[in-house]
Each structure stands twice: as structure tokens, then as C-alpha cells.
Amino acid sequence: MARRATLLHRVRDGLPSDATLVQVAGPYEFLEPGDVQAPAGTAGPMAAALARLAPDVLCLAPEEAAMLSRSGLDLPQSAVVLSGAPQTRVVPRGGVRLGFVFFPMTGKPGAEPESKARAAVVTAAREMRGKADLVIGVSPWGSMAEEAFLTANPDAFDVLLGAGHGFGTPAMPQPVPRTLWARSHTKGKTIGRLDISLPVKKPDAPWLVGENHRAELLNPDYTVPGDPDIAILGDAPTVAAAPPPATTATP
Numbered sequence: 001m002a003r004r005a006t007l008l009h010r011v012r013d014g015l016p017s018d019a020t021l022v023q024v025a026g027p028y029e030f031l032e033p034g035d036v037q038a039p040a041g042t043a044g045p046m047a048a049a050l051a052r053l054a055p056d057v058l059c060l061a062p063e064e065a066a067m068l069s070r071s072g073l074d075l076p077q078s079a080v081v082l083s084g085a086p087q088t089r090v091v092p093r094g095g096v097r098l099g100f101v102f103f104p105m106t107g108k109p110g111a112e113p114e115s116k117a118r119a120a121v122v123t124a125a126r127e128m129r130g131k132a133d134l135v136i137g138v139s140p141w142g143s144m145a146e147e148a149f150l151t152a153n154p155d156a157f158d159v160l161l162g163a164g165h166g167f168g169t170p171a172m173p174q175p176v177p178r179t180l181w182a183r184s185h186t187k188g189k190t191i192g193r194l195d196i197s198l199p200v201k202k203p204d205a206p207w208l209v210g211e212n213h214r215a216e217l218l219n220p221d222y223t224v225p226g227d228p229d230i231a232i233l234g235d236a237p238t239v240a241a242a243p244p245p246a247t248t249a250t251p
Contacts, residue, residue, distance in 0.1 A: 001049040002226030007191055007218050008053070009227065020094030025055035026184075027082060027140040027163045030064045033109030038067055047073035052229065057091060059102055059138050082140055086124040090131055096200060099132025101125050101157070103139040110142050110165045118149060125156040133200050140164045143183060150176050158203065159194070170194075171215035177206035180213060191218040 012021055030038060030046055038046065047068045050058075058079040060068070065081040080087055080102050087102040101124045104117050121137070128135045137157040139146050143166025150160060154176035162183040171182035171194045184192045195214045207213055 002231035003220035003224040005227035006224050007220055022093050023055040024057040026059045026138050026161055027061040033164050036063045043067055043071040047071040086120050088124055097132040099128040099135045101137050113141055113145055122153055122156055134158045142166045150179055170217045173207035180207050193218055
């Protein structure tokens, strides 16, 4: 997490003065899907580091929330612990209303979501359209289920931040042109950065690389020095958000 903090500082320091940074920390940042415990001796330092990093949006799988609570972390009231039903939040930043729809958990990691769960997500996204300028989904379903969902519902979301089993990728307008689909690797192997130009595109307009957005995956590898304020907390593994924690909107 110390390396992740360094990368986030670099992003923040490199932004224009009128840009807004929103950090989103998503499910399976701390545990692999299906795990219930972190490696011995790492849960406490991870909880302490998370408290210091203080993401704007924190979304956790239930087993992650339980693990962090056992380590003494009082989750902020704004934290979202995924459940069996979609949850929503509107987060205003920089004059833009960010509407988040947090997908429900499946029966077990990697399992195909039930049709009832898929329909509930679509309903939540449609209801969010009237409340937000940008509708963002946060999913623990894994890449195969997310791709199938987007193909069947190409207009539901402007951005989908995916997590769980599957590949990692910077935000891309695939498999549908009006939704940016981003996936970071589990347990912090990468950090996703997404820069969105203002004014935000209309829901029926496509995403065009270099025109209304830019995206990349940042790698907190051994070449990145650890932030000393985080490193001093203990032997916590480098973790990064899945989905991406560094989302910027620039005019």
C-alpha cells in the first residue's frame, strides 16, 4: 500500500489546478475472491493504511469488511459493503454528480448472477439516470459475467468498474461504445486511472479515446518507492483498488 500511496500522490500532484480527483476503492482489494482471511500479520497494517489513504468511495466484499473489522478498523459510515441487492450513492465532485450503483454479490465468487440480480441492477441504473451526470457501476461479478451484462445492457452505465475473477484492463469502450469498462487486478497488482473530460458526454454518445477520456493502468512495482507514512505502519502487501481508485475529471 505504500507504493500505491506514492502513485496516488504522483497523480494528485500532476493534475491541473482546476481538476478534481476521486479515489474509488472497490471489492477484492484486500482478498482474493473466495478467501476469508489475509496472510498472517498483514490485516492490521492494511487496515491502518486504508484509514490513512481514505478513498472517496470505499466498496468492500462482505468477507473483506469482516476481516478489516476484526483488525480494529471502524469502517466509515459512507463505506459500502456489498450485499444481496444493489446499493446506490450519489457523490458530487467538481460540479459533477457521480451516481454509483454497487452490484449485488453472487452466490459464490465467479458464479453466474441470477436473472433477478441482473434485472435489479438495470433498474437501479435507470433510476440513477435522473439523479446523476455520470452513472458508474461497481461490480464483483468477474470479467465473464460483466461482459455478458454489458452486451445485453449497452446503455445501462457510462462507466463500469469491474472486480473479481478475470483479467485487468484500463478503461475501454468495449464491448459496447457507450460504456467504459475498467478492471484492475485483484489484491492490488495494478491501479486504474481514468481521466474524463468535462463537460461529461451525453449518455447516447460514444466514448472516444483521446477526445473525451484517457485511461491507463499504473503498476506499483519495485521501481516505485514506498510512501514512508504508509510503510511505517508495518508489513502490508502492496494493494491497489479493483476497480480503479484514481478517477479524474479534467476540463
